[in-house]
Amino acid sequence: MLNDAVLTGRRRDETSRDAAEAPRSWMPQPAPAVPAGDDVTVMRTAILAKLAYALGKTPATARDRDWFVATALALRDRAVAASAISAGIVPPKRVHYLSLEFLIGRLLSDAMGNLGVAETVRAALAGLDVDLEAVAGAEPDAALGNGGLGRLAACFMESMASLAIPAYGYGIRYDHGLFRQVIEDGVQREVPETWLAEGNPWEFERAEAACEVGFGGDVAMSVQPDGTLRRVWRPAETVRAVPYDTPVIGRGAKHVNALRLWAARAPEAIDLARFNAGDHVGAVAERARAEAISRVLYPSDGTPAGQELRLRQEFFFTSASLQDLVRRHVAERGDLRSLPDHAAIQLNDTHPAIAVPELMRLLVDVHGLSWEDAWHVTTQTLGYTNHTLMPEALETWPVELMERLLPRHMQIIYLINWMHLEEVSKHGSSPEHLAEVSLIDESHGKRVRMGHLAFLGARRVNGVSALHTELMRQTVFAPLHALDTDKIVNKTNGITFRRWLHNANPGLTALAVEAVGAKVLDDPRHLEGLAAFADDSAFQARYAAVRRERKEALARVVEERTGIALDPDALFDVQIKRIHEYKRQLLNILETVALYQAIKAEPHRDWTPRVKLFAGKAAPSYHQAKLIIRLASDVAKRVNADPDVAGRLTVAFVPNYSVSLAESIIPAADLSEQISTAGLEASGTGNMKLALNGALTIGTLDGANIEIKDHVGPDNIFIFGLDAAGVQRVQAQPGYASRAIAASARLRGALDMIAAGGFSPGEPGRFRPLVDELTHGDRFLLTADFDDYWRAQREVDAAWRRPKTWWKSAILNTARTAWFSSDRTMREYAEEIWRVRVG
Template identity: 75%
Template sequence: MPQTRLHTAATRSQDHQPRTPGRPSRINPEAATDAQRRSGALNGGFDVLNEILSPPAAGVEKTDDALVTAGTAAARAARPVVPSTGDAVVDLREAIRAKLAYVIGRTPETARERDWFAATALALRDRIVDACLAAEKQVPNKRVYYLSLEFLIGRLLSDAMNNLGLVETTRKALAELGVDLGTVEGAEPDAALGNGGLGRLAACFMESMASIGIPAYGYGIRYDHGLFRQSFEDGWQREAPETWLAEGNPWEFARPAATYRIGFGGHVTMSMVSEGVIRRTWHPAETVRAVAHDVPVVGWRGKTVNTLRLWKAEAEAPVDLGQFNGGDHVGAVANRMRAEAISRVLYPSDSSTAGQELRLRQEYFFTSASLQDLVLRHVAERGDVRSLPDHAAIQLNDTHPAIAVPELMRILLEDHGLTWEDAWHVTTNTLNYTNHTLLPEALETWPVELMERLLPRHMQIIYLINWMHLEAQGKDGKSDAAHLASVSLIDESHGRRVRMGHLAFHGSRRVNGVSALHTELMRETVFADLHALEPEKIVNKTNGITFRRWLHNANPGLTRLAVETLGEGVLDNPELLRGLDAYAEDPAFVARYAAVRRGRKEALAEVIYDRTGVTVDPSALFDVQIKRIHEYKRQLLNVVETVALYQAIKSEPHKDWTPRVKIFGGKAAPSYTQAKLIIKLAADVARAVNDDPDVADRLKVVFLPNYSVSLAEAIIPAADLSEQISTAGMEASGTGNMKLALNGALTVGTLDGANIEIRDHVGPENIFIFGLDAAGVRARSAEPHYARDAIWNSPRLAAALDMIASGRFSPEEPNRFRPLTDDLRHRDQYLLTCDFDDYWRAQREIDAAWNDPKGWWKRAIHNTARMAWFSSDRSMREYAEEIWRVKLA
């Protein structure tokens, strides 16, 4: 694979003999340099490079399809060769049949839906591999390495078919086998590798990099059970493990040769290597193994395939036979359980000390494995680790991989013998950091005590980085205590904690925000003093989404309409969507556009009934809020407005109310009590509203369980209204707002995150803006009793809160929701009360707009037509040019 394998990789021998052009050398572990040996992969690190570098034996075709995890075990035999007939449908049909028989071990008569999915995925994966091997095999001048704790890739079958141009071919091939493509697509589980916008952004970026020709590796963790599978029990969120890997993952290639040791704990020793030169060596007390699993990422039209490399944690020894044979059967596998816990679940609760330690272990585990892997690859290809900045750009997606700063320093100092100055130059010219939040609780900090115990060498490096950093301030005349405390990597005021955001900032070449407002607030608030020291470091790169997933795949009806109206070029160039503006008042086009939406709403109505038992009217306004449940995202504002609307309908039942279906989706962190209570309130309000004949067919409320990428693909094309109502200044960007607007939903939102830029692109007349802006939020927050005053001045808000607090929606437990209402009355950190009346005004303006179908569809079409700038292809081009300095293939 062009971006998966080291095609012409070689490492210089100790005497730096030049290698023969075009013929890579074989690595001899015995003759390898100390640096190569120390940074090499465990138990075959050189073997994996040699496997790639060495020519195949006579008569043997070398392929990356050697290990397939599908079903209960890896299929190690060479794939069955299906002769080409020249007919693409027949070829694919026979390939699927062969995979079903020789890899899955089933006949068409005994195959389950899951078996058909696995066979189809494996057959398509072969075509991905063929495309890789046929592509240019030269080592790219520079690669991007994208480190993210989340990659919310969803289902991959539709992505692969679409990007390879094989949707209809696959549909016909399966039909000839008596199988429906939709059924096969539905049998694929969502990959449980992420939670929300952070992971979905990473997935969009990986797909876009492959589509526009940026050679890249994504690095993350291969979670066994993801975040959790959400269900509701009497309206309460319940969490169960995801089982997405129960029958294997046919898309991945296991890479057991690419395994690295990851250390924890222990101590550091010092030795004199020469006069005045001291070497520090870390001796971990515990090591675990990071084992690579590769998932190919297919670009548009299959031109480029990059790699998502996911790390699985394993113990050095699966069982202590001495303990086992001595009768301690549980203790014998304790180390294995401790090691495997690292890649067991995403975001283990950090409400306990043990949970905090596991999170830090996760972050260091995947960061260290990724850095060891990419440094080994670089040395194999280029020889000199000092040239790493010229050939690698590492992007840290949020603070989770910020430990990369001291870890890369450690690798360069200890494994490659660089001086501190050289190592710091390499580190700060290779790393880049994306900030995704200004919320204090999301800007990670770790107790110094925990860091010293778990990563003692890294804490030494952090101390030295910080000392040199603060010394430089003194030399520049900025030595007052307040300034030093502000820019220090160690927060001394809250129990001594390492500021991971500060660490990432100081150790990176570029730091970027993800919307214009967010970037400006970074400069003015959380990084203000650091920004003053390095004013060129912070840049803006507004987020984007891949149109291939969120338009082509999610909404084929709308895509077909765009192609028939504007031509096939719109598939390659989203800028051409702007041509739809000319049809916003064309009756024939508007009718077809509305028919597409109606069809998707009917399909979503079936999903809602299947999953909740609630019947909804597709002709009603579908009002959608789908995102992670958090107080700053203000699902509670939506619920309180729903209660106020319910009261209004009850008080004026004969008024011509606009029929509306409120659709919620999202998960609350298991330890986030307030967020889980908001879900319960939404469920209890839904039960009361949906069972009340006085509001029948005028208001329905549903909360769809287990929100996921595949569920989003069902909801987004059916949405009429997009709720983007976070407190201004608190949402870094958002991408759900982009997906919904692209599919023609009108936005009701605050001047927060990317909402501002969406307004600028679609036009203020095609979006509903309400509430305080970021400056207004800061000013109002400084006022005493702002929540009390807002409630006092809003009888409608006061009545809604009174109804909730009275136990009307929870008669069996009247005080159930008092924690929510008391918080709004006395604290209201996210200024829900201050924005409520303007939110109500905007919603009634939306009612009036919905009752003017001609005007509504005109606005919807303008939204679809004007969203091209929010393509993640544009985002990636900007990163490539202005941050990574990478040329597109």
């Protein structure tokens, strides 16, 4: 079948709806050498074999999707071959990374880059008259995350593989990840993201490693053969957890880890007795209930049923993961008392915090360890990463729900809490202090504090930026920190440069390689050598040309998605992140309105041309966030239609933000909006990606912005607004919002225009909830920071008009952000938290 006629067959001219997002080049090297003919032939033959024997297609009938699957399967074979080198070797210690989110996006570029076959694949497909970009665009985004948390987990997994740290990632194989966002007349509508509609060629189903996860039921006492009593949980319901493994390929394919995602299945697919009795729907009801667990990422918890499903999801993947790693340890090592010596378990936020009582249950109830031994094993094996300082974002669960859904775990939590409070009481604590450190919050009904639980059960608790870590010690965990001042440590987040520079911005990567050598591909610290070229006019011109090329590509994507034309010569001002009030997209919109009014007032002034780009999703039940999206869309509609501002200001909200869309936006951005209320953004990673690609940051002294400022230098970043201490001072002053509005004519004018229906003439009161929130509360201090934000934006305008200064700063941003590599972060975790060898 694989004859010359097949080798030269032509495909049908079909392209994916997302093909425009695919990077224009996948090879992170300048002018790559033509691959050896034998390599290309071998790759082409492998792809054609997969097309024929795995898909049953010929080149004449294959769609772009078919070529993608065939290519992915051929590359997966190479990953398996690479991982087979270490097959059967038991590493001294493994990392087990538990995360409810893994925002992996498309994997083809990662696989080709880390296997070192990008140009080989390109040439192999080109010989079949198949375009690699169209093939890459046919891969759906695996939207298994909401934003930074999930993307961070994906970066960490790739870095661990590149550093040869043996690891498993554990999460949920959602049938539908984060929803696909559709904007209709400015209104967000959520539709299912069907990334599995045609299967996933990267994964392996591991049905033989399935396990059962229980819910509900009761707890009984059992007499053991030695006469001891043991509690036995008798679940009323069991769900089968089926693992699917996706290879995570490290740089150079020297090491391959696995991302193990769990799918929920009913123990029995159908109740035949009910079906044959005529109850055809009821016969599959239990299956529907079980499979709902892995159906959708973050189901709304606005109802009791939704809240229960959230808890079921968290326990489902945590229990399955712990059962899996315990089973593996027993098979390899035998004695579970040695688990801390051979396994590190990292809890990514509070979602898997139920691991503390579940690991205790497995050790005590199932494997017969004493409570003392089990507690030692648990607290020496678990680590907990905190990602938020907002008390409402630290999960708590009603005790009643926990007792009903996880009765044995609630018993264990009560016992942990009793022993904990007994120990604290020895030091003469007051009732108020005991209430602060208790695992049970009784201030508004009894609720289990999952952050406290994770804190007590972990050997180390880490923040994700220097500021965030210090604020953890001072605020949300201050009472617990006082009991153990060595437990909280800092590990500032990082990003994988292989995805966010090499793959997303091949032109800039090629320029860096040409300037300082190919060593930058293996060690991002060598990017620092670019600083020597920051004042070089010729290098600046080439750097600016790379940016211009990426801006032109992004303009095509934006026009395709929104119908809005962008001027690549304008300053691209970008805010791309989850829509949330504390991230303050509304502050950006207010400044946009004020700028629009200023241009209207002085249309003949020489304004700096600016494009305002917004992208991000709002949680389905987050009404204020959805209203912010609608305001951004309505502002865009009016501004873009006004001839008075044409060529000076353009606004666009780009729908359905995803990893692939980020890969198009980030290399094209000139200005990076990182404007959260100081003290509320734990770290951020978008700020790192944008700075790495040469965007200058306008931001508050929040999260990792502080460390970015320290690394790139204060002259190469635009800082405004209150710091974390200033935020606390202002929030303590009643009426600060009304005073700020009264003192700022620009802010008052923008708010008045919005409130009067200037952007919603058919519904003047549409945005009244947003205006009322600012005038009567303003929890996130937009009014307090507005004037300084306006000042900083005008500094940006002036800097853009000095190209030599601007491009020097951009180059220094790229050169000096090497420290923010997730390779560095993973080394720190490995050495200081997990105590595992690198390489």
